[in-house]
Amino acid sequence: MPSDSELKKKLTAEEYRVTQQCGTEPPFSGSLLHVKGTGKFVCKVCGNMLFDSKTKFDSGTGWPSFYDAIPRSVTFKTDTSIIVPRTEVLCAKCGSHLGHVFGDGPQPTGKRYCINSVSLDFKDEKK
Ligand SMILES: [Zn+2]
Numbered sequence: 836m837p838s839d840s841e842l843k844k845k846l847t848a849e850e851y852r853v854t855q856q857c858g859t860e861p862p863f864s865g866s867l868l869h870v871k872g873t874g875k876f877v878c879k880v881c882g883n884m885l886f887d888s889k890t891k892f893d894s895g896t897g898w899p900s901f902y903d904a905i906p907r908s909v910t911f912k913t914d915t916s917i918i919v920p921r922t923e924v925l926c927a928k929c930g931s932h933l934g935h936v937f938g939d940g941p942q943p944t945g946k947r948y949c950i951n952s953v954s955l956d957f958k959d960e961k962k
Pocket residue numbers: 878879880881882883926927928929930931
C-alpha cells in the first residue's frame with residue numbers, strides 16, 4: 836500500500852481528507868452522483884471493485900447511493916463520532932473511508948450505502 840506521503844501526492848486535498856481522515860464531501864458536490872452508465876465503482880486509492888452500477892439508486896441525499904456492495908469488497912466499523920452511532924464503510928483492501936451504511940434502503944437488501952463520490956472512480960464497461 837502507498838505511504839501517507841505518497842497518498843498526499845496522489846490524491847487531491849479533498850480526496851485525502853475524505854478517504855484518509857473519515858471526511859464527508861458536501862452533498863450534491865460529487866462528480867459521480869448522476870453517473871448512469873453500466874460498470875463498476877472502484878476505490879479511488881487502490882482500485883478495488885466496490886459497487887456495481889446495477890445497485891446504484893437515487894436516494895435524494897446528494898451522495899452516490901447503493902443498496903449493496905460487491906461481496907468481500909468492503910469492511911465495516913462502528914463510527915461513534917456523533918451521538919447516534921453509525922456504521923462506517925471502508926475499503927477492504929486499503930482501509931480508505933468510503934462512507935456509511937444505513938438500514939433504510941430499497942429491496943432486496945434494505946440497505947443504503949451512502950458513499951462519497953471522491954472516494955470512488957467509475958469504470959464504464961462500454962468504454
Ligand atoms: Zn481501497
